[in-house]
Amino acid sequence: xxxxxxxxxxxxxxxxxxxxxxxxxxxxxxxxxxxxxxxxxxxxxxxxxxxxxxxxxxxxxxxxxxxxxxxxxxxxxxxxxxxxxxxxxxxxxxxxxxxxxxxxxxxxxxxxxxxxxxxxxxxxxxxxxxxxxxxxxxxxxxxxxxxxxxxxxxxxxxxxxxxxxxxxxxxxxxxxxxxxxxxxxxxxxxxxxxxxxxxxxxxxxxxxxxxxxxxxxxxxxxxxxxxxxxxxxxxxxxxxxxxxxxxxxxxxxxxxxxxxxxxxxxxxxxxxxxxxxxxxxxxxxxxxxxxxxxxxxxxxxxxxxxxxxxxxxxxxxxxxxxxxxxxxxxxxxxxxxxxxxxxxxxxxxxxxxxxxxxxxxxxxxxxxxxxxxxxxxxxxxxxxxxxxxxxxxxxxxxxxxxxxxxxxxxxxxxxxxx
Numbered sequence: 001x002x003x004x005x006x007x008x009x010x011x012x013x014x015x016x017x018x019x020x021x022x023x024x025x026x027x028x029x030x031x032x033x034x035x036x037x038x039x040x041x042x043x044x045x046x047x048x049x050x051x052x053x054x055x056x057x058x059x060x061x062x063x064x065x066x067x068x069x070x071x072x073x074x075x076x077x078x079x080x081x082x083x084x085x086x087x088x089x090x091x092x093x094x095x096x097x098x099x100x101x102x103x104x105x106x107x108x109x110x111x112x113x114x115x116x117x118x119x120x121x122x123x124x125x126x127x128x129x130x131x132x133x134x135x136x137x138x139x140x141x142x143x144x145x146x147x148x149x150x151x152x153x154x155x156x157x158x159x160x161x162x163x164x165x166x167x168x169x170x171x172x173x174x175x176x177x178x179x180x181x182x183x184x185x186x187x188x189x190x191x192x193x194x195x196x197x198x199x200x201x202x203x204x205x206x207x208x209x210x211x212x213x214x215x216x217x218x219x220x221x222x223x224x225x226x227x228x229x230x231x232x233x234x235x236x237x238x239x240x241x242x243x244x245x246x247x248x249x250x251x252x253x254x255x256x257x258x259x260x261x262x263x264x265x266x267x268x269x270x271x272x273x274x275x276x277x278x279x280x281x282x283x284x285x286x287x288x289x290x291x292x293x294x295x296x297x298x299x300x301x302x303x304x305x306x307x308x309x310x311x312x313x314x315x316x317x318x319x320x321x322x323x324x325x326x327x328x329x330x331x332x333x334x335x336x337x338x339x340x341x342x343x344x345x346x347x348x349x350x351x352x353x354x355x356x357x358x359x360x361x362x363x364x365x366x367x368x369x370x371x372x373x374x375x376x377x378x379x380x381x382x383x384x385x386x387x388x389x390x391x392x393x394x395x396x397x398x399x400x401x402x403x404x405x406x407x408x409x410x411x412x413x414x415x416x417x418x
Contacts, residue, residue, distance in 0.1 A: 371399060
């Protein structure tokens with residue numbers, strides 16, 4: 001079996017892994033200016049999607065000239081469509097509305113633990129719960145030599161993005177199924193997350209402090225997963241809040257798939273607790289000590305930019321970032337340098353900027369334990385992806401030294417024979 005990494009190797013973004021030449025796992029984009037795509041556009045016989053985040057699905061519509069069947073969970077299907085529609089509105093993608101229609105027609109829903117043969121290939125594929133966002137999956141591919149013919153021997157587990165600890169929104173990932181090779185994310189390999197309960201307390205205390213003093217709090221969030229998690233946290237602690245942006249639509253979508261969230265009733269309470277802001281009323285909610293949960297999570301667009309433009313110059317206001325900030329994004333600049341570029345103007349931020357990392361990724365201890373389980377289940381090789389140069393190479397070195405397996409950190413464009 002031959003694996004070619006078309007993106008997402010020694011970087012976070014544009015995840016795409018080609019198995020031999022006929023099965024593609026994920027096809028995403030990387031947030032940058034301009035947007036970065038996988039380094040080549042294959043013509044696979046089938047595509048399997050791990051989950052509905054742009055860095056894993058953002059380039060899918062560009063494959064639709066060949067009309068390959070696409071497999072993923074029902075929430076991933078709906079989230080992929082929603083992200084595609086949003087990309088068309090922004091005019092930032094290499095596809096047309098017809099491509100989105102073809103993607104919807106090509107999609108075949110697949111649940112967890114259901115083994116299937118994708119398209120005309122000879123592989124057997126099984127999705128398992130990854131615990132990252134609703135509908136997220138790790139992808140187990142079994143069979144197929146380098147010519148795409150089944151040999152019954154090789155297997156690869158592509159973890160996608162996994163979370164090994166429970167959150168208010170989701171249960172953690174399941175134990176890794178047996179596989180010869182594990183292609184594992186490494187985003188937070190060098191980091192140990194703060195205890196979730198302590199993280200919530202610090203975040204809620206910070207928001208309450210600012211609201212009590214009459215300041216506004218802008219909480220930039222990712223539309224998928226993070227919006228819903230933060231709303232559940234604020235509802236659980238009875239903190240009044242507003243919600244704006246694409247996360248509102250995603251919230252409605254996820255409520256249609258209660259089997260893919262941990263506590264559907266808690267999600268419903270969170271939805272009822274938050275007051276939705278209509279675009280025409282955004283000016284009305286500022287200046288009165290309000291907490292506003294809004295996209296985008298890295299300040300790369302969305303209503304968050306309008307709100308920050310209105311509150312940036314007063315130290316009594318606060319910006320609470322809630323997740324990973326890719327280097328080069330406005331969110332990373334705001335955190336590291338205390339400034340933000342809005343509408344082409346660089347603004348020095350007098351408002352306080354804080355990071356409260358409600359990560360949906362496994363941290364270092366979580367990844368180590370997951371890989372120990374994978375090796376106990378029979379894994380003989382580890383390939384580290386979805387992380388920067390430091391984390392991918394550090395994870396590979398640890399796996400070689402501590403687990404005694406073959407391990408590496410492929411580069412973008414590299415082929416690995418397994």
